[in-house]
Amino acid sequence: MDYGALMEGIVFYLFAALAVLAALGVVIARSPIRAALSLALVFLALAAMYILLNAPFLAVAQIMIYAGAVLILFLFVIMVLNPRLDIVGGRNHAQTIAAVIFAVALGVLMIAAFVAGQPAPALGQFTPEFVSQVGHVQIIGALLFSDYLLLFEIASVLLLVAIVGAMTLARRERDQHANAKHDLR
Amino acid sequence: MLTVTHYTILSAILFAIGALTFLIRRNPLIMFMGIELMLNAVNLAFVAFARFLNNMEGQVFVFIVLTVAAAEVAVGLALVVAIFRARDNVDVDEIDALKG
Amino acid sequence: MSQYLWLIPALPLIGAIINLLVGQRLPRALSSWLAVAFMAAAFGVSVSAVANLFALPPEERVIHETLFQWIGVGSFSVNFAFWLDPLSAVMILVVTGVGTLIHIYAVGYMEHDSDYARFFTQMNLFAFMMLVLVLADNYLFMFLGWEGVGLCSYLLIGFWYNRDNLSVGTDEKFLSPRSSGTKAFVVTRIGDFGFTLGVLLMFWTFGSLAFQDVFPKAQAMFQVGAPVITIMTLLLFLGATGKSAQVPLYVWLPDAMAGPTPVSALIHAATMVTAGVYMVARSHVLYSLAPTTMAVVAVIGVLTAFIAATIALVQNDLKRVLAYSTISQLGYMFFALGVGAYAAGIFHLVTHAFFKALLFMGAGAVMHVMNNLIDMRRLGGLRKIMPITFWTFLIGALALSGFPLFSGFFSKDEILADGFSRGSIVLWAVGVLVALMTAFYIFRGVILTFGGKPRWKEGEIISSGDENAHDEHGARGLHPHEVSAVMWVPLVILAFFSIFSGYIGLPHVLGENWLGNFLEPVFHETPIEISAALEWTLIAVSAIAALIGIFIAFRFYFSDPKIPARLRSYYPGLYSLLANKYWVDQIYEYTIARPGRWLANAFWLDVDGRIINGFADGLGRAFRGLAQRLRLLQGGYARGYALAMLIGIVVVIAIVVMRP
Numbered sequence: 024m025d026y027g028a029l030m031e032g033i034v035f036y037l038f039a040a041l042a043v044l045a046a047l048g049v050v051i052a053r054s055p056i057r058a059a060l061s062l063a064l065v066f067l068a069l070a071a072m073y074i075l076l077n078a079p080f081l082a083v084a085q086i087m088i089y090a091g092a093v094l095i096l097f098l099f100v101i102m103v104l105n106p107r108l109d110i111v112g113g114r115n116h117a118q119t120i121a122a123v124i125f126a127v128a129l130g131v132l133m134i135a136a137f138v139a140g141q142p143a144p145a146l147g148q149f150t151p152e153f154v155s156q157v158g159h160v161q162i163i164g165a166l167l168f169s170d171y172l173l174l175f176e177i178a179s180v181l182l183l184v185a186i187v188g189a190m191t192l193a194r195r196e197r198d199q200h201a202n203a204k205h206d207l208r
Numbered sequence: 209m210l211t212v213t214h215y216t217i218l219s220a221i222l223f224a225i226g227a228l229t230f231l232i233r234r235n236p237l238i239m240f241m242g243i244e245l246m247l248n249a250v251n252l253a254f255v256a257f258a259r260f261l262n263n264m265e266g267q268v269f270v271f272i273v274l275t276v277a278a279a280e281v282a283v284g285l286a287l288v289v290a291i292f293r294a295r296d297n298v299d300v301d302e303i304d305a306l307k308g
Numbered sequence: 309m310s311q312y313l314w315l316i317p318a319l320p321l322i323g324a325i326i327n328l329l330v331g332q333r334l335p336r337a338l339s340s341w342l343a344v345a346f347m348a349a350a351f352g353v354s355v356s357a358v359a360n361l362f363a364l365p366p367e368e369r370v371i372h373e374t375l376f377q378w379i380g381v382g383s384f385s386v387n388f389a390f391w392l393d394p395l396s397a398v399m400i401l402v403v404t405g406v407g408t409l410i411h412i413y414a415v416g417y418m419e420h421d422s423d424y425a426r427f428f429t430q431m432n433l434f435a436f437m438m439l440v441l442v443l444a445d446n447y448l449f450m451f452l453g454w455e456g457v458g459l460c461s462y463l464l465i466g467f468w469y470n471r472d473n474l475s476v477g478t479d480e481k482f483l484s485p486r487s488s489g490t491k492a493f494v495v496t497r498i499g500d501f502g503f504t505l506g507v508l509l510m511f512w513t514f515g516s517l518a519f520q521d522v523f524p525k526a527q528a529m530f531q532v533g534a535p536v537i538t539i540m541t542l543l544l545f546l547g548a549t550g551k552s553a554q555v556p557l558y559v560w561l562p563d564a565m566a567g568p569t570p571v572s573a574l575i576h577a578a579t580m581v582t583a584g585v586y587m588v589a590r591s592h593v594l595y596s597l598a599p600t601t602m603a604v605v606a607v608i609g610v611l612t613a614f615i616a617a618t619i620a621l622v623q624n625d626l627k628r629v630l631a632y633s634t635i636s637q638l639g640y641m642f643f644a645l646g647v648g649a650y651a652a653g654i655f656h657l658v659t660h661a662f663f664k665a666l667l668f669m670g671a672g673a674v675m676h677v678m679n680n681l682i683d684m685r686r687l688g689g690l691r692k693i694m695p696i697t698f699w700t701f702l703i704g705a706l707a708l709s710g711f712p713l714f715s716g717f718f719s720k721d722e723i724l725a726d727g728f729s730r731g732s733i734v735l736w737a738v739g740v741l742v743a744l745m746t747a748f749y750i751f752r753g754v755i756l757t758f759g760g761k762p763r764w765k766e767g768e769i770i771s772s773g774d775e776n777a778h779d780e781h782g783a784r785g786l787h788p789h790e791v792s793a794v795m796w797v798p799l800v801i802l803a804f805f806s807i808f809s810g811y812i813g814l815p816h817v818l819g820e821n822w823l824g825n826f827l828e829p830v831f832h833e834t835p836i837e838i839s840a841a842l843e844w845t846l847i848a849v850s851a852i853a854a855l856i857g858i859f860i861a862f863r864f865y866f867s868d869p870k871i872p873a874r875l876r877s878y879y880p881g882l883y884s885l886l887a888n889k890y891w892v893d894q895i896y897e898y899t900i901a902r903p904g905r906w907l908a909n910a911f912w913l914d915v916d917g918r919i920i921n922g923f924a925d926g927l928g929r930a931f932r933g934l935a936q937r938l939r940l941l942q943g944g945y946a947r948g949y950a951l952a953m954l955i956g957i958v959v960v961i962a963i964v965v966m967r968p
Contacts, residue, residue, distance in 0.1 A: 028209055035210055039218045046225040046245055055237050062241045065222070069248050072215070076259040078267055085251075088274050093244065093281050097237060100285045104292050106235055118951060122231035125954050130224030132958060136965045137216040147262030154264075166268050174268075178275040185279030192286040227954060231947055239947075300946055 035075060042068035055101045059094060066090045077151055080160050215256030222249035234299050236288045240281065247277050313357060313373045313390040316400060317439035319350040324432035331425025340415040343428035347411045347435060351404035358397045366829050369394055372445060372520075379448070383515065391445035391519060395830045398654060398823070399442035399586055402661045406578045407435050409798040413669050414570035416795035417676055427467060427568065434460035438579050442586055446518040447507045450587070454503065454551065457580045458496050464575060465489040465567040480624065480683070488563040495560040499550015503587075506543030513540065523593040532597050541594050541601040545608075548584030553635045554642060555612045559893055561635055565627040569672025572627060577634050577668050578661040585641045585657050589650045592831055596648065606646025606727075610735045610742075613639030615890065617745040621752075622886045626671045626682050629753050633708065634664055636742060640723050643739060649726030650831040651824040655813040656719035658823070662809050663707035663716055666802035667750075670701035673795055674757060677788040681764060684753060689762035693788050698758045700799040705754045707806040709747030710854040715810030717851065722813060722821075725846045729836045740853045747857025748864075755865040817843050 041064060048061030066089040073082035154162060167175050222245055229242025251270045258266025291303065323346030331339045361369050374389040392400075411431060418424050437460055441453030466489030483491065511517055513536055514525045530537050548554065553561035564576045575581070588595060588605065595602055613636045620632035637660050644653035674690060674697065675682050691698045707716040720743060728736040790796070813823040817840050824833070838846075864871045876883045888894070 031210055035214060039214075042218065043221055043225070046222055046229075049238070049241050049245060050225055050229045050232070052238075055235055058238050058241055062244060065245060065248065069252055072218075072252060073255055075210075076215070076255045078255050078259070078270075081251075081255060081267055081270055084271065084274055088278055089244070089248070092278060096281055096285055097241070100289060101237060103289065104237075106237070115948075118948065119232050122228060122947075122951055122954070125951070125958050126224050126228035126231065128958050129227060129954065129961070130220050132961045132965055133220035133223065134217050136961065137213055137220060139965070142212050143261060145260060145262045147264070149264045150262050162264055163267055163271065166264055167271070171268050171272075174272055178272050182275060182279050185282045189282045189286040192283070192290050231951055231954065303946070 031075060034071070038068040038071045038075075042072075055106055056098070059097045059101060062097070063090055063094050066094065077154065078159070080163055212256050212260040216253055219249045219253040219256070222246075222252065236291070236300055237285075239300065240284050240288075243284075244277065244281070247273060311373055311375075312353060313371060313392055313443065314375055315353045316350050316357065316390075316404070317436050317443060319346045319353065320432040320435035320439065322346060324429050324436060327425050327429040327432065331429060334425070336419075336424050337415075339425050340418070340428055343432050344408065344411045344415060346432060347404060347408040350435065350439070351401075351408050354397075354400045354404045357392055358401060361392060361394070361397055369829055374445075384511070386446055386448045386517060388449060389445040389518075390443040392443065393830055394826050395586070395589060395654065396442050398658060398827070400439060402582075402658055403435065403438050403442065403579050406661050406665050406802070407438075407574060409801055410570050410574040410578070410665060410669070413573075413672075413795050413798040414568070416792050417568065417570050417672055421568075423467075427464075430460055430463045430467070431570070431574065434464065434575060434580070438583070441583055445520070446516075447510060447522075448517050450590075451503065451507060454547070454583060454587075455500065457575070457583060458493065458500065458551070461496075461564070461571075461575050461580055462489045462493040464571040465492050465564045467567055467571065482625075483563045483566060485566040488560075488566040492560040492564050495557050496550040499547045499557050502543045502545075502550070503547025506540050506547065509536070509540045509543060519590070526594055526597060530597055533599060534597060537594055538598040538600050541591065541598045542604065544591060544594075545584075545588065545601060545605055548588050548642075549608065550584075551587075552581050552584030552638050552642070553612075554584070554608055554639065555615060556892075558612060558616065558635045559896060562628050562631040562889075565625070565631050569627070569668060569675060572631070573665045573668035573672065576631065577664040581634060581638055582641070582657045582661065585638065585645065585653055588642070588645045589654055589831075592645075592650050595645070602646050602648065604646070605642050606731055606735060609639045609642030609644075609646050610738050611639070612636065613643065613742045614738055617742045617749065618886055619889045620749040621745060622883060623749075624683050624685055626674070626684050626687070626753050626757055627668070629684075629749055630664065630667050630671060633667075633746065633750065634660075636746060637664065637708070640720065640739065640742075643727055643731070643735065644723040647727050647731035647735075648833070649723065649730060649836075651813075651821075651827045651833060652719070652722040652726045654827060655823050656716075656723055658812075659707065659715040659719040659806070659809050662802055663704045663714075663806040666700060666704035666799060666806050667708065669795070669799055669802070670697050670704060671757075673697045673791045673799070676791060676795070678764065684756040686764045687757045687762075688760040688764075689758070690788060691758040694758075694790050696790060696796045696799065700796070700803040701758065702754060703803040703806050705750045707810075708750050709857060710743050710850055711747075711858070712851045712854070713807075713810075715806050715808065717854070718810035718813055718815065721815060721847055721850045724850050725815065725838070725843060726836060728846055729838050740849060743850055744853040744857040747854045748861045751858050751861030752865055755861060759866060815843060815847060816840070817847075 045061045045064035045068065049058045049065070052058040052061055066085060070082040070085040070090070073079070073085060149162065226242045226245030226247075226249060229245060230239045231242075233239050233242065251273055254266040254270045254273070258264060258270075295303070323343050327334075327339055327343060331342075334342070357371065361371060364370075371392040372389065373392075374387045376388055377385060378388050379386040411428075414427070414431065418427055421427065434457060437453045437456030439453070441450055441457060444450035444453060466485045468485045469489075472484045482488075507517060510522060514522050514529075516522060516525075526537065550557040561576055561581065565572055567576075595605070616632040616635035616639060620629050620636065623629045623632060637656070641653040641656050641660070644650070644656060671682065673694065674687065677694065678687065681687070703714070707714040710717045710720045724736055724739050724743070727739055813821050815821070885891075
């Protein structure tokens with residue numbers, strides 16, 4: 024009996040169950056805070072999956088970016104806005120029912136597609152042995168700065184635009200406030 | 209023995225739940241969370257395929273998706289804040305400026 | 309001086325453009341005399357062009373000038389090109405010569421009208437179009453002028469578009485200038501349609517519309533009596549009946565008298581109405597190949613001459629007498645053309661242009677000083693008040709009636725002689741009868757207008773079927789006087805030509821037919837073979853007919869004025885028939901105009917309003933309703949759109965997965 028494979032299976036199903044349950048928590052939680060915390064659990068479970076999938080660098084990035092930056096941003100906005108408890112389902116019940124039906128249909132169809140499809144042969148050059156020999160971070164770094172340099176640069180420009188955009192959206196309100204105050208004086 | 213199918217099925221389930229979150233919740237913050245769920249589901253599929261095809265490009269794409277997700281959250285949450293300031297309300301069922 | 313023919317039409321066009329653009333800002337005298345000057349210049353160029361034509365040997369007397377290509381499609385080509393041969397030479401001299409005199413007269417006639425610039429613009433434009441018509445070297449260019457003169461005729465008949473009735477002091481109901489213009493335009497359009505079809509048939513048959521191509525081809529390709537040529541010439545003749553006011557399309561010309569009198573003189577007597585005569589004469593090669601058409605032309609001509617002359621017997625409006633007389637004389641011209649006496653037709657065209665313009669301008673002079681009173685029952689006694697007008701009018705009347713040695717005598721006699729020898733004796737007899745009637749009605753006009761005692765003061769009405777005529781039109785208190793020199797000088801000049809223009813076409817027994825010889829290279833007529841005795845007889849018959857007509861007129865209206873009333877009571881039906889112009893207007897009204905209007909209304913209200921508009925509106929309404937419903941899909945809720953997207957994705961994935 025292969026204990027490694029067994030352990031791998033146990034870990035997979037454990038974290039898979041955790042991810043699905045936490046995701047369902049996002050759907051049904053009335054409080055935005057609870058939804059955000061459930062989302063954090065999904066992120067962590069996926070980080071575990073990445074380790075299982077021999078991608079430790081992505082696991083770390085996942086925890087840092089999603090569980091760290093994105094989630095903190097969510098919590099920060101929730102804190103600022105302090106929204107009411109949310110109601111699951113829209114005003115239009117027919118739309119809600121249709122949404123559930125079609126979301127389930129989507130999941131079923133995708134699962135059916137994956138089950139029916141034949142996995143492609145593993146022809147890539149990055150075998151686990153090669154990766155452990157060269158180093159995971161090194162390989163990703165080399166790829167990012169050579170073959171995918173343009174993509175990398177575009178992503179950085181996108182981030183810059185996002186920063187500027189977020190600042191503009193936030194600043195406009197303050198200018199109006201300033202103008203209002205100026206008018207009062 | 210775990211195969212790529214295990215991971216992709218999990219990915220499909222998460223994606224469907226993310227879509228459902230977007231479609232049935234009224235709070236735009238939680239709708240964003242649905243979007244994040246969908247992105248993560250896609251990421252999982254990428255990494256799983258990368259692992260089982262001995263290919264690193266999938267991981268590179270995940271890296272890029274992380275970046276895009278971060279940018280999207282920043283801008284999206286700024287929009288939510290702006291809407292909230294303008295209307296003192298973040299119920300998307302009351303935002304119908306696009307109504308024809 | 310190689311290319312100068314284009315100047316002849318271009319000069320009046322320039323005058324028209326100047327008056328159109330700045331005429332209303334110019335002083336009245338400058339605007340008017342500018343128009344006269346351009347006409348006179350065109351006359352000068354015409355004279356010089358005809359002199360150049362004379363310098364050529366008789367058989368080569370053609371000046372052909374091409375300005376530029378107008379239409380060129382494949383082998384089909386139409387040029388802006390001018391063609392001066394003896395026939396068009398006669399025409400341009402008449403148009404510019406008489407036209408200039410009428411323009412001068414109009415300066416005086418229009419002296420009180422504030423719209424002088426518009427008037428002279430349209431007069432000059434008319435001259436341009438008319439000159440294009442007679443100088444064109446192909447049928448399409450001719451058609452341009454043909455339609456152009458129709459347009460100017462319409463504009464000038466309706467010149468006083470804001471008046472309801474031109475004549476005052478009359479109990480007769482005439483059409484308003486507006487309606488008259490429309491009537492003229494619509495009726496002549498019927499003829500123009502035939503002309504258009506004829507030209508199309510010509511193009512279809514010969515592949516060209518230029519005179520120099522069509523005529524030789526016609527002679528080479530077809531025997532005498534070929535059906536195509538017969539149909540073509542009949543269609544062209546339909547155009548001529550519209551433009552030259554022949555049966556059945558003559559009804560517009562009497563109403564055209566609603567226009568200013570110089571217009572009646574220029575357009576509806578001297579020039580435009582002769583366009584049909586010119587066109588048929590120009591196409592004589594084709595007509596000579598179609599004996600059937602020739603017979604039709606001759607019969608229509610005589611019929612028109614007869615009908616119009618009988619109507620003219622009982623008209624009370626002097627201008628309308630002249631209008632019916634014009635129709636009648638045009639009938640003579642077509643009679644001449646129909647029997648193949650082209651030169652005689654053109655000869656009568658020329659003399660008629662002089663004396664009929666003279667008569668119209670005399671009538672216009674009366675109208676001018678009588679404050680538009682033209683009902684002959686209200687006139688009279690003007691002989692002493694307007695001596696120049698009277699004497700010139702008398703000369704015109706003598707010329708028209710064919711009094712010996714006046715111009716109309718020679719031209720009418722030539723037509724009757726040709727009609728006798730080439731046509732039939734019946735047509736000739738009718739022609740003589742018409743000559744008698746012509747002499748009668750014109751002298752009736754002369755006597756009623758100028759003879760006797762003035763009747764406008766008493767408001768006395770003689771010879772009317774309706775004795776309840778009223779007199780509120782301010783005819784009292786009139787102070788008629790002789791017209792100014794600007795008006796009587798043209799009258800005198802025309803009177804001179806009314807006497808002497810006949811001497812260019814003397815009968816064989818008296819001398820040389822100079823005009824016939826001049827036109828001979830165009831028409832190649834075979835001279836008529838009649839004996840001198842017969843010719844003398846014919847001359848005597850027409851002279852006697854004229855004298856009898858004049859005598860009866862004097863008897864009826866001068867020495868024994870009760871005869872007309874008695875005749876009227878003996879033959880009330882005949883009088884009513886003539887006074888109502890054979891009810892032709894009414895017949896047309898009920899058989900053509902009313903059904904046409906009814907049909908047009910049906911098409912307008914039912915077909916267009918209900919069916920076509922209903923279809924268009926319904927289409928719009930259908931899309932509008934559809935859009936109203938589709939609009940609801942745009943709920944404005946972002947999640948609604950997301951759901952739609954999800955549904956689409958599911959469907960696409962389902963299709964991909966389910967596909968074998």
